[in-house]
Amino acid sequence: MHLTNALHRAVRQNPRLPATIFGDRVRTWEESAERIARLGSALKELGVQSGDRVAILSLNSDAFHEYLFAVPWADGVIAPMNYRWSLAEIIECLNDSEPCVLFVDDAFSHLVEQLRAEVPSLRAFVFCGEGSAPAGTLQLEELIAGHESIPDARRGGDALAALYYTGGTTGRPRGVMLSHLNLVSSALGAQATGAFVIPGGRHLHSAPLFHLGAGAGWLARNLAGGSHVILQQFAPEPVADAISKYEVTDAILMPTMIQMLVDSPDTQDHDLSSLQRLIYGASPISDALLERAAKRLPGVGFSQIYGMTETSPVTAVLDPAAHNDAVLRRSAGRAAPHAEVMIVDNEDREIPSGQVGEVVIRGPHVMRGYWNLPEMSAETLRGGWMHTGDGGYVDANGYLFIVDRIKDMIISGGENVYSTEVENALATHPAVASCVVIGVPDEEWGERVHAVVVCQPGTTTTAAELRTHCKGLIAGYKTPRSVDFVDALPTTAAGKVLKRELRSRYWPAAGRQVS
Known part of the structure; x- marks a missing residue:
């Protein structure tokens, strides 16, 4: 199995079908493959050797699609960077993965000189935005035009395909090592459920492609045939406009995005009747939102995906029929054909x-391990099973229900936030004596990052001041959205903070402390 196989298949079977639609620019599978083969040649000339990492720091575009194929074509390893991180976090992950080439677009080209100075492994910067290449970068279009096609390296199987970074429990993001087998088997298993992308349809990308959640849609669409409709970022009206204009059949959106799409007054006049499947993850959909979404989108089947970056990412799927059952739609679905739970x-x-x-979890989709973290890899994968840190149970019919997070991970608006990372940032404020960060229910974000803080004697601070302090150290979405100040934190006799007791004060639903 290799990622580029789907590209070869598309060229043989549907060469003149649109591969990508990005604004007014449409490229067929035949055109796309030619550009990818030339870009692969350029990457080789820039020094990419077998297994070298090639990073990207960019909003969504058709160039992102070409990057995802061209890197393995050149025998390299994909390394997408989360543009929502702080600059310090981006630099840390670049230095951890040591890429030799970085793709940047208009939104991030201003960082080139600083990244050049602080990331020694980077030998070349490729500008993949619109217009002329800024100083210090190579222009994507000139690279493609100036190189002849090379054969596909057909990097595949157990060979490393990608490094996707996810939040770390110790405050350090971890590079998840995913092979070609991991990624392709996950996409094939998701498709085999019949509840993923529509075969031969058009998939809308508005969630960021640096996330493997969005990448799952890219992988599945390549396998199922059809076209990619790409937006730079999510916003309700452009999404509705793209669905209507390009007759989109399926999309991956977080519940918060679905809420904005169906509730925004700017989307009400758009014809969304082409949409057949909405796939969501990160948290269950609320009954109220499902009712509003079903009314606005009567022809749509809703599918929930449970998984994580470490499982490439799909493990379980809740199909559209199960959404009609009030109990089952609280579940995370049943294991997909490729997965054991x-x-x-x-x-x-x-x-x-x-x-x-x-x-x-066990299966061909489970990661190879964490980059440069052998001890953590061995602990997480002990006994041949991926230990998720999620607390849950399986009912008599195989439906998986998640009730708690053993590793204290918060999922807010589809982003993973580890509480320890936020606590480490808060603890550096001079007024903070001790603190705990938990996820609490939030109507808009599913969960929000909430801090419970004990101040140093004789000092005071405010929630706004703590947020400003944290934003200088960690990404904005990780900073606490709300803060409670208390005299003491609840602890065990051994002095361990009782996070479950704190969470129980905010979660009214008995037996469940996650969204």
């Missing part, structure tokens, strides 16, 4: 259905 106790022994334990 088991619930274990704290000694990794399987426990009966209906009992809560840790969710562990």
